[in-house]
Amino acid sequence: MPGRTVLLNPGPVNISERVRRALTRPDICHREDDFSRLMAAIRSRLLQAFAPAGFTAVLVTGSGTAALEAAVSSSVDEGRAMLVVVNGVYGERIAKMARTHGIRVVEAASEWTAPPDLGLIERILKEYAAVQVVAMVHHETTTGLINPVAQVGRLAGANGKSFLVDSISGLGGEPLDLDAARVDLCVGTANKCVQGVPGISFVLARDDEMARRRTIPPRSVYLHLPSNWAAQEKGETLFTPAVHAAYALDEALVEMLEEGVSNRIARYAAAAALLRAGYDRLGLSCLLPPVLRSNSITALNLPPGLSYERLHNRLKAEGFVIYAGQGALSNRIFRVANMGDVSLDEYRSFLTVLELALREG
Ligand SMILES: *Cc1c(COP(=O)(O)O)cnc(C)c1O
Numbered sequence: 377m378p379g380r381t382v383l384l385n386p387g388p389v390n391i392s393e394r395v396r397r398a399l400t401r402p403d404i405c406h407r408e409d410d411f412s413r414l415m416a417a418i419r420s421r422l423l424q425a426f427a428p429a430g431f432t433a434v435l436v437t438g439s440g441t442a443a444l445e446a447a448v449s450s451s452v453d454e455g456r457a458m459l460v461v462v463n464g465v466y467g468e469r470i471a472k473m474a475r476t477h478g479i480r481v482v483e484a485a486s487e488w489t490a491p492p493d494l495g496l497i498e499r500i501l502k503e504y505a506a507v508q509v510v511a512m513v514h515h516e517t518t519t520g521l522i523n524p525v526a527q528v529g530r531l532a533g534a535n536g537k538s539f540l541v542d543s544i545s546g547l548g549g550e551p552l553d554l555d556a557a558r559v560d561l562c563v564g565t566a567n568k569c570v571q572g573v574p575g576i577s578f579v580l581a582r583d584d585e586m587a588r589r590r591t592i593p594p595r596s597v598y599l600h601l602p603s604n605w606a607a608q609e610k611g612e613t614l615f616t617p618a619v620h621a622a623y624a625l626d627e628a629l630v631e632m633l634e635e636g637v638s639n640r641i642a643r644y645a646a647a648a649a650l651l652r653a654g655y656d657r658l659g660l661s662c663l664l665p666p667v668l669r670s671n672s673i674t675a676l677n678l679p680p681g682l683s684y685e686r687l688h689n690r691l692k693a694e695g696f697v698i699y700a701g702q703g704a705l706s707n708r709i710f711r712v713a714n715m716g717d718v719s720l721d722e723y724r725s726f727l728t729v730l731e732l733a734l735r736e737g
Contacts, residue, residue: 381692382722385699386517386545386673387440387568389716391624395572398627399620406619412611414622419608421629425637426547426564427580428555434579434586434605437618440544440565442599443577444470447540447561448511449477450589450601456508457482459500459537461492461528464518465702466542470511477595482507488519488705489664494527501535509538514546518702520673520711521664522550529558538585544568544577548632549644549672549715560585566621569644569672569715572628575621581605644671647714647723654727658734663709673713675701679734684710687733694729 383390404410419433427433436443448470452458457480460471467485474481482504484497492512501507510532514525525541532539540561543552547562548569554562562580566572579601581589586605594600598615607614632640648671655662655676663675678684684700687710691698701709714723 380695382696382718382726383716384712384714384726385697386711386713386715387565388574389567389569389571389713390718391571391573391628392631392717394631395624395627395717398623399573401620401623404619406613406617409611411613411617411619411622414626415608415613415617416611418622418626418629421626421633422564422578422580425629425633426552426554426562428553430583431554431580432583432586432605432609434581434601434608435617435622436577436579436599436604437575437615437621438577439574440563440568440577441469443565443579444542444544444563445473446596446599446601446604447563447579447581448473448479449595449599450592451509451538451540451561452479453508453592455506456480457504457506459484459497459504459507459510461497461510461512461523462486463490463492463523464488464513464516464521466513466517466544470513470542474511479595480506488516488703489521489668491521491524491668492528494524494531497528498531501531501537507537509540511540512542514541514543514552515550515670515672517545517673518705519663519675520670521668522546522670525552525559526557533558545672545715546670548637548640550670551638551641554580566625566628569640570625570628570632571716572625573621575618576625641671644714647718647720648672648674650720651712651714651723651727654724654730658727658731660734663705672715673711675705675709675711678708678710682734682737690733690736691726691729694733696726696729
């Protein structure tokens with residue numbers, strides 16, 4: 377694909393031509409069988425790709441944040457609390473969402489460049505009986521850090537808590553065994569490592585956890601998870617779904633299942649390895665040590681004297697879109713994601729262009 381813009385931001389990602397063609401499938405009414413069949417196919421492909429037996433899938437129209445807000449706002453009984461593990465912008469956002477919906481939050485915060493403090497999490501779980509749900513981010517997109525989901529899941533499970541995981545930038549790019557990690561609710565989106573388009577997101581939930589949520593008073597009309605689930609079980613939707621984004625998600629899931637989820641993960645890991653070897657050659661240093669790094673995002677320290685804007689604009693002019701740091705890291709780092717339908721040759725071209733940009737300063 378010479379001449380196209382290569383997206384090195386963590387979603388939305390470059391999609392394949394076959395997913396793009398799916399966007400032009402026939403106009404349909406979402407109250408007809410055609411859409412019911414499409415929705416059933418997507419839900420079953422999501423379970424096939426990511427979930428063990430005993431899970432159900434709920435589609436949410438909206439970006440990943442919509443599905444996350446549905447999961448968070450539908451998960452805590454009145455008077456109970458949510459323990460949120462925070463080591464980046466997206467952990468902070470879960471806490472903000474819960475508070476916005478009137479849910480009491482206890483934060484287990486740690487440095488953005490370090491894994492969470494498991495001892496602190498355990499102490500909070502022992503100390504605050506009100507905690508009903510533990511929530512955390514799988515892949516912290518802020519830094520490209522992989523959190524120890526299984527370790528936190530074991531702590532949550534051992535203390536009788538539900539476990540909610542934001543794997544919006546994880547699913548399709550990182551392994552996640554929902555049973556082994558004792559995950560009860562897992563949130564994902566169409567347009568990151570799944571390689572669909574923005575507009576549709578999803579929650580994978582244990583059947584019994586979905587049933588339990590039906591007794592919690594709704595905090596939202598649009599984003600009430602059990603109501604959306606109940607409608608979808610009947611082949612219906614509460615409101616108008618993003619039909620075309622659903623077409624693309626369906627095709628993206630077929631494409632991913634053909635590739636194989638583990639092969640997709642290996643492809644991302646290989647791309648990250650190629651890019652990181654290149655950064656090393658160019659004298660760029662990574663924000664995180666290798667053990668914490670994900671397969672799909674690399675946070676790099678900005679070389680002294682080089683502004684992000686200058687680097688970004690120079691690379692964009694050559695057809696590559698990189699991503700800024702967030703929060704306290706915004707002046708210190710830049711991020712390069714390797715998600716989506718991008719070839720190793722395109723990543724090699726990026727390294728060549730990056731080398732020139734760095735030399736010019
Ligand atoms: C991208 C992202 C979100 C938000 O997704 P949107 O599609 O932008 O709403 C939430 N959490 C994580 C970890 C993400 O990477």
